[in-house]
Amino acid sequence: MSEQDLIDRLRRILGDVAPDLDVATVAIDADLRNDIGLDSMDFLNFVIAISKQLGVAIPEADYGKVATLGNCSAYVAARKPQGS
Amino acid sequence: MSDFRMPSLGADMDKGKVVEWLKKPGDHIARGDVVAVVETQKGAFEIEVFEEGVLSEILVAVGSEVPVGAVLARIDGVGAAPPAAAPPLMPPPPEPPVRPAPPPTPTPAPPTVPAPAPGERLRISPAAARRALELGVDVRGLRGSGPQGAIAVADVEAAAKQPAAPSPRRGFDPAAMRQAIALAMARSKREIPHYYLSLPIDMGRALEWLADANARRDVERRLLPGVLLLKATALALRRVPELNGFWVGGAPKLSTAIHLGWAISLRGGGLIAPAIRDADKLTIDQAMSALRDLVMRARTARIRGSEMMDPTITVTSLGERGAESVLGVIYPPQLAILGFGAAREAPAVVAGQVAIRPLIRATLSGDHRATDGEAGSRLLSAIDGLLQKPEDL
Numbered sequence: 063m064s065e066q067d068l069i070d071r072l073r074r075i076l077g078d079v080a081p082d083l084d085v086a087t088v089a090i091d092a093d094l095r096n097d098i099g100l101d102s103m104d105f106l107n108f109v110i111a112i113s114k115q116l117g118v119a120i121p122e123a124d125y126g127k128v129a130t131l132g133n134c135s136a137y138v139a140a141r142k143p144q145g146s
Numbered sequence: 147m148s149d150f151r152m153p154s155l156g157a158d159m160d161k162g163k164v165v166e167w168l169k170k171p172g173d174h175i176a177r178g179d180v181v182a183v184v185e186t187q188k189g190a191f192e193i194e195v196f197e198e199g200v201l202s203e204i205l206v207a208v209g210s211e212v213p214v215g216a217v218l219a220r221i222d223g224v225g226a227a228p229p230a231a232a233p234p235l236m237p238p239p240p241e242p243p244v245r246p247a248p249p250p251t252p253t254p255a256p257p258t259v260p261a262p263a264p265g266e267r268l269r270i271s272p273a274a275a276r277r278a279l280e281l282g283v284d285v286r287g288l289r290g291s292g293p294q295g296a297i298a299v300a301d302v303e304a305a306a307k308q309p310a311a312p313s314p315r316r317g318f319d320p321a322a323m324r325q326a327i328a329l330a331m332a333r334s335k336r337e338i339p340h341y342y343l344s345l346p347i348d349m350g351r352a353l354e355w356l357a358d359a360n361a362r363r364d365v366e367r368r369l370l371p372g373v374l375l376l377k378a379t380a381l382a383l384r385r386v387p388e389l390n391g392f393w394v395g396g397a398p399k400l401s402t403a404i405h406l407g408w409a410i411s412l413r414g415g416g417l418i419a420p421a422i423r424d425a426d427k428l429t430i431d432q433a434m435s436a437l438r439d440l441v442m443r444a445r446t447a448r449i450r451g452s453e454m455m456d457p458t459i460t461v462t463s464l465g466e467r468g469a470e471s472v473l474g475v476i477y478p479p480q481l482a483i484l485g486f487g488a489a490r491e492a493p494a495v496v497a498g499q500v501a502i503r504p505l506i507r508a509t510l511s512g513d514h515r516a517t518d519g520e521a522g523s524r525l526l527s528a529i530d531g532l533l534q535k536p537e538d539l
Contacts, residue, residue, distance in 0.1 A: 063280055070306050071282050081446050082413050095467070099413050102370050102465050103441045113365040115282055122360050122368070 323416035382528035407457025
């Protein structure tokens with residue numbers, strides 16, 4: 063999966079957990095909590111969906127490394143199980 | 147035969163518009179069934195019935211706006227009809243006190259290539275099927291550009307580029323929401339003599355316990371600090387019941403059930419505070435599931451009318467970021483509102499030594515007609531005490 067594919071995928075996951083957001087307009091360097099307005103529950107739902115759909119469990123201690131779609135994509139790409 | 151009326155979903159509602167009927171005349175209805183969707187200034191809500199019977203007649207057509215109390219439909223009851231009390235003194239929905247944990251927030255399951263319906267073959271190339279799995283694209287309903295309409299890799303990739311369009315809450319109008327808040331809050335400040343208390347709470351133990359618990363839990367079972375605040379508040383209200391209930395007819399009317407209204411800020415503007423019912427009886431995991439479910443449904447306008455009517459007190463938690471304290475305005479006719487600011491590291495005295503600790507400022511706004519600061523103070527102290535033993539929550 064290319065980097066762009068992964069970002070598109072994360073964007074759609076974001077759309078699922080925050081259906082009231084226009085995810086197409088979320089910049090890849092926008093902070094999902096501070097700029098986009100995800101609250102802690104939305105962010106947890108985002109992390110849960112990534113774990114379920116992409117097989118990458120993000121520990122709480124790493125939340126700072128997945129604050130934007132761009133960072134999150136790099137984080138997931140580095141840990142994604144083969145073949146999923 | 148009984149009347150199914152337009153309910154009042156709060157102090158700020160005097161009329162509502164029926165936007166959908168989910169049952170039709172002749173349908174059997176059971177307690178708790180959602181029969182209609184009603185749009186209010188705060189958005190759309192699902193309206194349930196609290197009796198069993200047969201829907202005999204619909205009196206208000208979709209699109210009609212009627213005042214609170216207007217008869218919407220008639221129900222041929224089976225057994226005794228419930229008393230027709232006006233909310234919020236409406237009898238709580240007849241449900242067992244401990245409700246099973248709601249299903250986890252509906253996160254879409256990992257996409258699979260679905261089996262085609264009998265008699266209908268899904269045409270998709272093996273490469274496209276693999277790509278669909280990889281990209282998480284649901285191929286059902288995709289238009290194929292390959293031979294005989296088969297779905298090709300390019301079709302899947304095009305679909306993956308198509309981000310879901312935002313789906314604003316049904317019936318949500320930010321201007322109407324502002325009006326509703328204006329009405330209720332102005333009434334509160336006009337009628338309710340508020341008193342205010344605050345107490346900084348050392349969250350060190352609670353947050354350590356939480357981080358430790360979460361490190362050992364699957365992602366899906368992680369807890370948020372808010373759920374500890376929720377449980378501590380609910381348990382503290384058992385010890386200080388004077389603040390749990392309503393001001394009705396010039397006197398406090400206390401509630402034995404503890405239904406915490408949890409303020410949820412909506413990104414389109416405004417907020418709603420639907421109930422976590424019987425919050426004192428939920429385990430920490432049940433409370434977390436209930437909270438996740440409630441927030442998700444608030445985002446998609448799937449909150450039930452009864453959840454808006456039930457809260458016996460409101461809690462507003464600012465979350466991890468932002469202001470240090472919030473002095474809430476009581477939502478009439480409730481008797482109090484609790485506020486929790488964002489946790490901040492600050493110097494505190496622990497066992498005679500100055501230490502840097504994460505502090506959350508808890509506040510209470512109370513209705514001085516019903517209680518005095520003494521009761522409020524006991525409530526805040528009880529919450530503080532409970533948060534020092536997070537393992538018992």
